[in-house]
Amino acid sequence: MIASTSQKVKEGKLVKVEVEYDGIIRRIKITGDFFLHPEDVLDRIEESMIGLGKDASIDTIASIIQGIAQAHDAQMIGIGPESLASVIRETLK
C-alpha cells in the first residue's frame, strides 16, 4: 500500500513522507522545507529505509538516520533523526 503523512516537526519545519510498503518498505520519498547538508545525504537516508520491516521502531529508524548523518558529517536544521523517524513511523501505521 501507499501512505503519506505531513507533519510540522518539533525542530520547526514541515516534513512529508510518502511510503510504499507491504511487509517491508519498497519505496520512500521524504520532502519538506527543512535543511540538510550535504543535501544528497537525504538520498542515502531514503535508500537505507528500503527493505526495512514495516514494524520497525522509531528508535531503530532514528538510529539508522543518525548513523548515516554522522557518517557523512551531515547537519540537519529544522528536522532531526528522531522527528524524521517519527513521521516515517506514523506513515507506516
Added chain:
Amino acid sequence: MKWRIVRPEVHDAYMNMAIDEAVSEGIMDGSSPPTIRFYIWKPCAVSIGYFQGIRDEVNLDVCRELGVDCIRRWTGGGAVYHDYEGELTYSVIAPASMFPKNIIESYRLICGWIIRGLEHIGITAEFRPINDILVDNKKISGSAQTRRRGVLLQHGTLLYGLDLRIMFSVLNVSRQKISDKMIHSAEERVTCILKHCDVDKTAVCGALIEAFACGASKTNTENKEHEFGTWSEREIMRARELAEKKYKTDEWTYLR
C-alpha cells in the same frame, strides 16, 4: 582577497541560481573571491527548496499561464515567489571558515546585515531562528543556507511590495481557496517594506549594500576590505553552462 560586492542585477531564475553555484565552485578552487550579490528575477519566478516536491508546492498551470518560471534551489527551505517589482534577493558566498560553525549563529550574523539595512531606512526588524526576519511579528525576509566542500552559500528574499493574490495563485493554493479570509490571514503573517516605509527600491538597495559591506568587514576574516565588482568570464561561462545543463532541465526541476 577582498569581499566582492556585485550591485543589483536582473537575470532569469536559471542564471540567478547558476551564478550562485558557479561562484561557489570558484571559491572551492580558489578562483573566486568571497562574494555578496543582490539581484531580481525577470521573468518573475517561484523557487522551491531542494527537498520540496514541485507539484506539492507550485501551481504549475498558473505559472505557465502567467509566464512565471519555476526553479528548484540548491538550498533547502520553503517555496518563495520572486516578484520582479516586489522583491529583492541577496546571496553571500564565501569560505565557511569566515563564519560561525554553528548554523543558526551564521544565519543570525548574515540576517543581522539585513536588519541593519532595514534600520537605515527606518524599519525595526528582528531575527527569528531558524531563518526568518520579522517586522512587527510578521515575516519580511527568509533565507536559506547550505555548506558544501568548505563553502557557505546563503541566499534570501526581502519583500519590498506584496501581491498576495499572485503569490497564492502560484504557490499551490487553488484559486477557489484564495478567499478574502486567507488573504487576510496571510496579511497577518507576512509584511513588506512598502507597508512600513515609503521608499523607492533603489534606496533600499543602497541601504542593504552599505549594511552588508559594513557587516562583511567585521566577519571573522583577515581580509576586511571590499570592492565593487562583477563576474569573471570563467564564472559567467560556467553559470551559463549550469543554467542550461542543470537548472533548466526537467530532471532537476522534478527531482522530488
